[in-house]
Amino acid sequence: xxxxxxxxxxxxxxxxxxxxxxxxxxxxxxxxxxxxxxxxxxxxxxxxxxxxxxxxxxxxxxxxxxxxxxxxxxxxxxxxxxxxxxxxxxxxxxxxxxxxxxxxxxxxxxxxxxxxxxxxxxxxxxxxxxxxxxxxxxxxxxxxxxxxxxxxxxxxxxxxxxxxxxxxxxxxxxxxxxxxxxxxxxxxxxxxxxxxxxxxxxxxxxxxxxxxxxxxxxxxxxxxxxxxxxxxxxxxxxxxxxxxxxxxxxxxxxxxxxxxxxxxxxxxxxxxxxxxxxxxxxxxxxxxxxxxxxxxxxxxxxxxxxxxxxxxxxxxxxx
Numbered sequence: 001x002x003x004x005x006x007x008x009x010x011x012x013x014x015x016x017x018x019x020x021x022x023x024x025x026x027x028x029x030x031x032x033x034x035x036x037x038x039x040x041x042x043x044x045x046x047x048x049x050x051x052x053x054x055x056x057x058x059x060x061x062x063x064x065x066x067x068x069x070x071x072x073x074x075x076x077x078x079x080x081x082x083x084x085x086x087x088x089x090x091x092x093x094x095x096x097x098x099x100x101x102x103x104x105x106x107x108x109x110x111x112x113x114x115x116x117x118x119x120x121x122x123x124x125x126x127x128x129x130x131x132x133x134x135x136x137x138x139x140x141x142x143x144x145x146x147x148x149x150x151x152x153x154x155x156x157x158x159x160x161x162x163x164x165x166x167x168x169x170x171x172x173x174x175x176x177x178x179x180x181x182x183x184x185x186x187x188x189x190x191x192x193x194x195x196x197x198x199x200x201x202x203x204x205x206x207x208x209x210x211x212x213x214x215x216x217x218x219x220x221x222x223x224x225x226x227x228x229x230x231x232x233x234x235x236x237x238x239x240x241x242x243x244x245x246x247x248x249x250x251x252x253x254x255x256x257x258x259x260x261x262x263x264x265x266x267x268x269x270x271x272x273x274x275x276x277x278x279x280x281x282x283x284x285x286x287x288x289x290x291x292x293x294x295x296x297x298x299x300x301x302x303x304x305x306x307x308x309x310x311x312x313x314x315x316x317x318x319x
Contacts, residue, residue, distance in 0.1 A: 273287075
């Protein structure tokens with residue numbers, strides 16, 4: 001097992017691989033049992049949903065792994081086998097639900113990149129770059145949508161004043177970001193710590209047009225796909241929300257819960273998303289049903305195949 005965690009030699013003993021596969025299966029069963037009430041409620045709600053909307057919701061959820069793989073491929077200077085990289089992202093999504101702060105997916109991706117010939121600092125740096133770019137896309141996207149459609153401000157549920165106030169918010173945020181960048185550059189101009197040096201070296205990938213395009217495009221597509229899944233589920237549950245409103249809800253909720261050290265944000269996202277939907281005017285029962293159905297499609301239904309895939313990749317020494 002140490003070979004998996006630390007990145008040892010490929011010759012892992014067969015009994016260790018079998019034990020790892022059994023552990024993955026047991027973890028799935030334990031997690032499903034712990035959340036059986038949520039699952040039963042979700043199944044009940046999905047039974048009365050409009051299936052015409054559940055099809056695009058499920059398809060969008062599956063494409064999320066492709067977007068994740070695209071972003072990761074763009075964060076690495078060398079070329080990676082894309083089909084295998086997609087499989088690794090699916091397996092990483094399983095690991096994320098058992099370790100806090102995305103560390104499970106981090107470990108799976110580092111292990112895979114190490115198998116592809118990257119050093120440990122290079123592998124870790126590429127994942128950090130991908131994460132940073134994701135935040136650099138998500139936050140400005142949320143601000144841009146709110147400035148464009150301020151009636152969707154999450155905590156208020158009503159329109160904020162038009163005109164100078166909107167422009168002032170955008171200018172203030174831009175200035176704040178610029179000041180932070182200037183301070184960071186001044187602070188690390190000389191004598192930078194090793195992690196900052198590694199990150200600056202890894203950012204060189206952004207100077208390659210093809211890699212930069214893949215990195216930024218994957219980071220942009222991911223939140224849009226999540227919002228599309230949530231929108232499709234809401235329509236299936238007969239919840240009358242516009243696409244833009246759902247996008248704002250998802251960006252706000254995911255940004256808030258993303259900073260919490262909870263594996264896969266399980267529990268936190270459900271609570272915050274239900275509260276956000278109710279604040280948007282959705283009845284409580286419909287908000288809970290929409291949230292459960294969304295989590296069913298994005299988490300629970302893919303969980304078992306993702307866990308099996310992780311065990312298979314470990315067995316074949318891919319990760």
